[in-house]
Amino acid sequence: MGEEVQLSDLQLGLLRILWDRGEATALEVHSALVERDRGLAPTTVSTMLSRLEKKGAITHRTEGRQFIYRALVGEVDVRRSMLSRVTDYFFGGDVSALVSHLVEGRGVDPDDALRLQQLLAERSGGAEEHDDA
Amino acid sequence: MGEEVQLSDLQLGLLRILWDRGEATALEVHSALVERDRGLAPTTVSTMLSRLEKKGAITHRTEGRQFIYRALVGEVDVRRSMLSRVTDYFFGGDVSALVSHLVEGRGVDPDDALRLQQLLAERSGGAEEHDDA
DNA sequence: CCTGTAGTACTACGGTTGTCGTTCATGGGT
DNA sequence: ACCCATGAACGACAACCGTAGTACTACAGG
Incomplete structure (x- = not known):
């Protein structure tokens, strides 16, 4: 059953973007985030995405040189x-x-x-x- | 305007105890916590209480050798x-x-x-x- | 083949949380 | 007056978050 995963604001923000779009590259997520409200470096977003993936909340497939992320938790x-x-x-x-x-x-x-x-x-x-x- | 203070589970647990009792010594909080569900060392509880106080969520008065804590945030x-x-x-x-x-x-x-x-x-x-x- | 570029991986660093062990001060009992 | 029990203060440490600079790698253009 659903584990007790505590999500922070930023994490929720990233998830939100993936939920809204279905899929997105790291850069797309970054842009969306910047547009929304926060001015983070692209690398920061990538780091967060990786960590989220390590925890099993999201996943990605590789297309060409880019990672396309997708949420795993609904x-x-x-x-x-x-x-x-x-x-x-x-x-x-x-x-x-x-x-x-x-x-x-x-x-x-x-x-x-x-x-x-x-x-x-x-x-x-x-x-x-x-x-x- | 309410500040955006993010509370963790444990913090919420401590606050809950103070809310329920009004006031409590560190040891009382510890006992209550142990009875509820978690088996933490008394020192752990004290540490948490101090940190919560440093952040302004709770306060204490000294009575004899003990600290009596009280919640500041409602x-x-x-x-x-x-x-x-x-x-x-x-x-x-x-x-x-x-x-x-x-x-x-x-x-x-x-x-x-x-x-x-x-x-x-x-x-x-x-x-x-x-x-x- | 060589290089530039795009985009991920690695590393780092200051904060906070959860978790305690250890030390220190002090008041009470003998 | 002395020792001990009691409880706070301090310090430690691993994990994780937010943040980002730098290193590496592979593909594209010449």
């Missing part, structure tokens, strides 16, 4: 892992407690609230088998 | 910070997108779904907020 897995970290640490593993927290806090405007209500309705009464709380 | 702040990291990285900062994701995934049972619907109803105007003209 975005969903990482997302789930980070989310469950938060859930476990702060909500005792209770997802709906987290949802409550998010809903109670600012950040969900009325429109979204409506949309989410419908989503929940499908989820709770989809089979119309509700025990009518 | 649980809510750390929670918010970790949550917004996830939100930003995976949902472009859109909290309700995160909520949707959570609701769509398995982990919210029908009872909770009902409860959350009500919560959202209040939030979306079903209960005529007073600040609303």
Whole structure:
């Protein structure tokens, strides 16, 4: 099952680029990173990519002289892992407690609230088998 | 504005203990940690506590020969910070997108779904907020 | 064949984390 | 007054991160 791999910001950034593009050469990753926000040297990016590969998070194939990198860990897995970290640490593993927290806090405007209500309705009464709380 | 302090698992664990008890001596923290799950040497815990203090996350007062530690960063702040990291990285900062994701995934049972619907109803105007003209 | 160039590999260095052992100060008991 | 137990302070070390300069290698053009 998913191991507890802690990713740093930069690592997440690199992964993000690979997730978005599917594949990319070291240089492409570098450019994307520079465009996004960070001004790192190309070698730095390569180093990070290698280390990420050594840890099994990504892989590459060689095409001509270049390395084409591709993510091995899925975005969903990482997302789930980070989310469950938060859930476990702060909500005792209770997802709906987290949802409550998010809903109670600012950040969900009325429109979204409506949309989410419908989503929940499908989820709770989809089979119309509700025990009518 | 919350600073971007990245906390590791262990650090979070120490903080958790201080949050739960309010205050604790190094030894108490160590015992709690051992009871929880990890078998670390007392000195290790002390070291970590010192480093956490150097970074301003916690503080201590001296009572007799012992140090009584207390958290300086609030649980809510750390929670918010970790949550917004996830939100930003995976949902472009859109909290309700995160909520949707959570609701769509398995982990919210029908009872909770009902409860959350009500919560959202209040939030979306079903209960005529007073600040609303 | 020789060389320039592109692009990876290697090395390095200052920080931080996790992990302790060891030393040092001190207050309490005899 | 003296010794010991208790607990903090200091130092160490391996692993990993962010950062990047330099070395090496292989392909392309002449």
